Amino acid sequence: MTNRSSARRRAAALLLLAGLVFFVLSLFPIGRLIQWPFVILTTFIHELGHGLTAMLVGGKFIQMELYSDAAGLAQMRLPSGGWRSALVATGGLLAPALFGGALIVAGRSTTSSSRLFLILSIVILVSCVLWIRSIFGLTVMGLMGLGFLWLARQRRPGLHQFLIQFIGVHMLVDTVTRTLSYLFSPGASVNGVIRHSDTSAIAQAIGGSHLLWGTIIAILALSIFWFSLRRVYLR
Numbered sequence: 001m002t003n004r005s006s007a008r009r010r011a012a013a014l015l016l017l018a019g020l021v022f023f024v025l026s027l028f029p030i031g032r033l034i035q036w037p038f039v040i041l042t043t044f045i046h047e048l049g050h051g052l053t054a055m056l057v058g059g060k061f062i063q064m065e066l067y068s069d070a071a072g073l074a075q076m077r078l079p080s081g082g083w084r085s086a087l088v089a090t091g092g093l094l095a096p097a098l099f100g101g102a103l104i105v106a107g108r109s110t111t112s113s114s115r116l117f118l119i120l121s122i123v124i125l126v127s128c129v130l131w132i133r134s135i136f137g138l139t140v141m142g143l144m145g146l147g148f149l150w151l152a153r154q155r156r157p158g159l160h161q162f163l164i165q166f167i168g169v170h171m172l173v174d175t176v177t178r179t180l181s182y183l184f185s186p187g188a189s190v191n192g193v194i195r196h197s198d199t200s201a202i203a204q205a206i207g208g209s210h211l212l213w214g215t216i217i218a219i220l221a222l223s224i225f226w227f228s229l230r231r232v233y234l235r
Helices: 003-025 029-056 082-106 110-130 135-153 157-183 198-206 210-233
Strands: 060-066 072-077 187-190 193-196
Touching: 003 029, 003 157, 029 060, 029 072, 029 082, 029 110, 029 135, 029 157, 060 135, 082 110, 082 157, 082 198, 082 210, 110 135, 110 157, 135 157, 157 198, 157 210, 193 198, 198 210
Parallel strands: none
Antiparallel strands: 060 072, 187 193
């Protein structure tokens, strides 16, 4: 067996183990409590996707807020033009899939897993300083960022690889469950206030219906995960 084949089998085994752990945790209240920070992490990536896309189209990322019900809100200032608003909405919707796909690909090796683990901790901590403004968000993400930074400094490449795979699996499962239902909803509750969903925002900005854009983005998100898995295990 070649080194490449051995590494691929190890990555596949870790991915399956991460998926099994995720499933078992979801069966018990204490397990769901353990998973809860990773649900907040998905929301963080979603809101960060909105903000970074706003910056890419010439706008300003003002702040984000994260709430205990796993909802979030990013505030941006954008130049005029409906296409910019549509891109910003799309950026948030696709961010968890892009991020989760990157984690799955990085999980092929212990080296890339450790590097990405360190990068993730830095991104979280920088976001706490620059953009996160809710007390809940600062507390949870600050502790998570510091925890990830501490883990990244430990010479535990196998643990880093498993955690990267676990977070990637969570992003995939969250996309298939929570995110997909949100894609086809005209609105959602954010901190007790009903707001237009991102797909509704796209429809208002450039036309069409939220169901149409929900379908398109769902296909794109699932395709991202498929290509990431294909790149790792079918090449």
